[in-house]
Amino acid sequence: MPGSRPGRPAVAIAHDYLTQRGGAERVVLTLLEAFPDAVVHTTLYDAEGTYPQFRDARIVTSPLNRVGPLRRHHRAALPLLAPAASRLRVDADVTVVSSSGWAHGFDIRGRRLVYCYSPARWLYQTDDYLGAGRRGPAGLAVGALRRPLVAWDQRAARAADRYLAISRVVQDRIRSTYGIEADVVPAPHSMDAAGEADPVPELADWAAEGYLLLVSRLLPYKNVDKVVDAVATTGHRLVVVGRGPEEAALRARSGPGVRFLSGLSDAQLRWIYAHARLLVAPSVEDFGLTPLEAATFGVPTVALRGGGYLDTIVEHRTGEFFDDSQPAAIRAAVRRAEEATWSREALQLHASAFTAGPFVERIREEVAQLSSN
Template identity: 60%
Template sequence: MRGGGGRPRVAIAHDYLTQRGGAERVVLSMLRAFPDATVHTTLYDPEGTFPEFREARIVTSPLNRSARLRRDHRRALPLLPWAVSRLPVDADLVIASSSGWAHAVPASGRKLVYCHAPARWLYQAEAYLGHAPSTSVTGRVLLALTPPLRRWDRRAAATADRYLVNSTVVRDRVKQAYGIDAEILPPPFGIDPAGPSEPVRDLVDWADGYHLLVSRLLPYKNVAEAVRAFRGLDQRLVVVGHGPLEGELRAAAPGNVRVVSGLVDAQLRWVYAHSTALIAPSLEDFGLTPLEAGAFGRPTLALHAGGYLDTIAPGVSGTFFPEPTPDAIREAVLTNVGRHWDAAAIRAHVDGFSEPHFHRRLTAAAQTLLDADPA
């Protein structure tokens, strides 16, 4: 199964490349560690995800023929087990970047799973939907699909030779869902502050500072609560993101809140560099944005839960609020006004989550599996 010259063949699998999020940034980092790897995914939308993927070799499932599914991968949910089963990977090692599907790819060689989280729609359906599943048509369909999908998901997890997870909370969820003891490997922050910067036209008049929230615009991200928290405050909030709630959030935003989407990395660097602090109100499995903000020396005001407990050093790189409510967020913002943060100390904390560190541990894990392969 060795490639030319006896060098092991490494492939990467990912659920779907249809959006610009932390998991997709991790895949780009994996590609930098294994530049010869082919990426296998169910759906690929070049316009919806990071442009760097255009430089990679991408193999897609039959579902990718549907433009409608490429634009909205959630519509494909009942079909994804079938689609993943039609993504066989012929390589000495496949590294599966998985939030619910990629860990099921059929592999001819070893399989190393990097788990961002067990599927939210199977194990945290109410948080994922933003309401009790029984109260909507989508939720009731999901409830009906959950028992067979969970059985499928647990069988998929059992095909892995080794499991890595991104945080303490995900390690605990993997143990609960699959009975697997996984090793924690935090992902790297994806935005290099030394890269090129490009002003965002809609924000240039706010270049003297604002609070920042960077997120997919989904119910469980609690972006609406943050927007409500700023209503009536003498503080500004910039929301960067895209998702189903975008129209609703734009309509509800008061004059001191602006919503922008579709930013390239150069624009995102400008947005981070001109912010004063990051707001992080969601229950995240890892929570990459505090590290991105920290790379620019900016502190984070975060929900005291989930992956933020791993990535934020209290009093050094940020502080916590107890619950994702407008009142709690507002109090955290007002308490932070005028507080001095040591930008150098914030950057020093973030350096512990650097890409070289991630690459060293990932390649070591991959090599361990390759060395164990008698082929």
């Protein structure tokens, strides 16, 4: 194999940090299905904060991982992550880099294939990423170090042998930020409607009638507050699944018709999706994962028109769009969706096109191509 060295692993996986449960972490688990012998290299790893399946993987971390508070609050590590990333050595014939801003800057020996969720939000969309925290230590550090951080990030991007984008909007962003042309490879969802479903006691009294569902990290740009306000006067029941720095503020503005949940098992999440009437997706996302998860259970979505949702929702077939994130527009879209007739079979067929099989096959092909060059 060109570029290979005796004793060096064929494939390694690099990821920004494993401290939470989200779509990017699901992708890493799928990469481990594709390359079960691969070691995962990451800056921070919090076994309690991310998916339990990672306990079965071999994980190498940066020295920052010795600092417990940083594992639990990775945004506090932001000023330290660039130098930590630069020193995290990965030695393999091909490294599959799962990144939204840090892992593509690891000290990678061998070829590198970058699967990009977005050019760094912390650098190019700082206010959205940090929210109120932009006035805190992390925000001040990014402001003071912006010029060298941009230079570091651009160098890291240019070091890649191949870039893949999770969606068309990210493809455009990679082109405008780095001048790199990237093919679009949609991420897989991992929901299985036939899998075990464990009831969630906190929702037992809502299960029969159903509810609106929102699955999201609780960050400022996610527009969860707009959905909370939208249902305040309608009598709708809203379940919010996720955690993040905006949780306290969101709880404070919510009435009894809104319930917040986090730390759920996969079986509990399946139960929650199965009993929802509609998924509400109110933010501009790099990739529209949650509508695919909902569609697996025959649940349609109302979503903000834009971003990755344009890749994963078929209007009037698997969901409805609203054109701005104001409460009135959200309410109108929910009303249209409730009045429409939806085909469970059509929803599930659409979701089946975004499963792990096609993704794994494509990534393996990309790795094989790099290995042979």
